[in-house]
Amino acid sequence: MIRVEGLSKSFRVAKRREGMRGALLDLLHREQTEVRAVDAVSFRVAEGEMVGLIGPNGAGKSTTLKILTGILVPSSGTVVVNGLVPWKDRTRHVASLGAVFGQRSSLWWDLPVGESLRLLAEIYRVPPDRYRNRMAELDRRLGISKYLQVPVRKLSLGERMRCDLAAALLHEPKILFLDEPTIGLDVVAKAAMRGFLKEANRDLGATVLLTTHDLADIEELCSRVLLIDKGRLLYDGALEELRRRHDVQARLRMDFSRPVSRAELQAAFPGAGVAWEDKGGASSWEAAVDRRQAQPVDLIRALLAGLPVADLALAATPVEEVVRRIYAEGVGVASA
Ligand SMILES: Nc1ncnc2c1ncn2[C@@H]1O[C@H](COP(=O)(O)OP(=O)(O)OP(=O)(O)O)[C@@H](O)[C@H]1O
Ligand SMILES: [Mg+2]
The missing domain is CATH 3.40.50.300 (P-loop containing nucleotide triphosphate hydrolases)
Incomplete structure (x- = not known):
């Protein structure tokens, strides 16, 4: 047509x-x-x-x-x-x-x-x-x-x-x-x-x-x-x-059965590529995982092994966010 x-x-x-x-x-x-x-x-x-x-x-x-x-x-x-x-x-x-x-x-x-x-x-x-x-x-x-x-x-x-x-x-x-x-x-x-x-x-x-x-x-x-x-x-x-191609960041939301400190989180997963954000009284946290440096599945495994995890959810990055990043980073990103 x-x-x-x-x-x-x-x-x-x-x-x-x-x-x-x-x-x-x-x-x-x-x-x-x-x-x-x-x-x-x-x-x-x-x-x-x-x-x-x-x-x-x-x-x-x-x-x-x-x-x-x-x-x-x-x-x-x-x-x-x-x-x-x-x-x-x-x-x-x-x-x-x-x-x-x-x-x-x-x-x-x-x-x-x-x-x-x-x-x-x-x-x-x-x-x-x-x-x-x-x-x-x-x-x-x-x-x-x-x-x-x-x-x-x-x-x-x-x-x-x-x-x-x-x-x-x-x-x-x-x-x-x-x-x-x-x-x-x-x-x-x-x-x-x-x-x-x-x-x-x-x-x-x-x-x-x-x-x-x-x-x-x-x-x-x-x-x-x-x-x-x-x-x-x-x-x-x-x-x-x-x-899927450009979603370099995964967001992992988790609740613990007791307050957990940032230091404890970092000790449980010492690798690079994870940024922690307190989502409520230190018993709810969100991790932004840069897939180029760390795999969400490794993080989940480490957390389950070392801390009292009550709930876990992996969120997809909103498509706006992905496209915003492609616009901001410009040519070369999308064709890579
Ligand atoms: N008549 C014109 N004379 C000179 N430059 C023009 C003309 N029309 C468009 N341009 C230029 O061509 C480029 C593309 O413009 P265009 O209007 O196609 O963009 P767009 O993708 O529709 O953007 P927007 O999302 O802002 O609507 C811009 O750099 C614009 O300044
Ligand atoms: Mg236009």
Whole structure:
């Protein structure tokens, strides 16, 4: 459904020189530098797949989506979406896709939402009876009928996002490109949005590519995740596998039948790679185990042999924590 090969996009940006003298020099001659927003990215998405695109700010996610929707022309590389080259067959391309750019509404700012949707229906040539059915369905799932008379600029972010999603789905597209579709949504609206995307994927068989900074979106919706940083694709696979590969720290929580001192803990397991934290009156402790230096199983064995352990639990590192570390440590970590 989506085939991307060796995709690159560079932007030319004017370099600003410092100070008054720099500003004057800039007037005479602006030096330009090149920003490589997307750098030799290749991936494929099969029909009906739901794939998440993640990466730190400025990674190149939005740029990639803009190329796939046909808004931007790449510097090099091949892109075929549903048999079309997005920026060459734009008219035919947009007919089969729906897009939401969460940071920016695709609806007319001053028009009531209902007017915008009617206009879009005209543009997409949705027949009147089909349009009525579709609106009823979108209202049932997104509860948008109460906003139809309201100009977009008067809606809250979450209300606007629902309307934007409705606009993207009006013509029952085969492909959805969603750039931060859950941005700014409260817990309830987020759950509704996710439920709705799941349904669109299941009922319309829509292929979905979405970006998000909320990894729970990915955990709930996507079987596969693409991680990009500095324009490069660092990882393509399941989120769980990403966690497994990079989860260098294990957390072991334990209760003892009497208070135990830090010195006792260190004596029971003298090796490196374990940091202890008192979790309550010295009879509850948490150990952060660096798997590169120590194995949780060795620690458990040592504790059971030397101390009155009442309870033990090994916790998985939250996926946010793992991804935060990958973002912080950058390139080279994920591909290692
Ligand atoms: N029109 C543009 N002109 C110049 N530079 C641009 C332009 N659009 C994007 N960039 C640069 O390209 C890089 C990638 O931007 P992009 O918007 O794709 O990031 P992103 O992954 O979507 O980030 P975020 O999580 O913050 O939305 C950034 O360094 C950005 O400054
Ligand atoms: Mg972005």
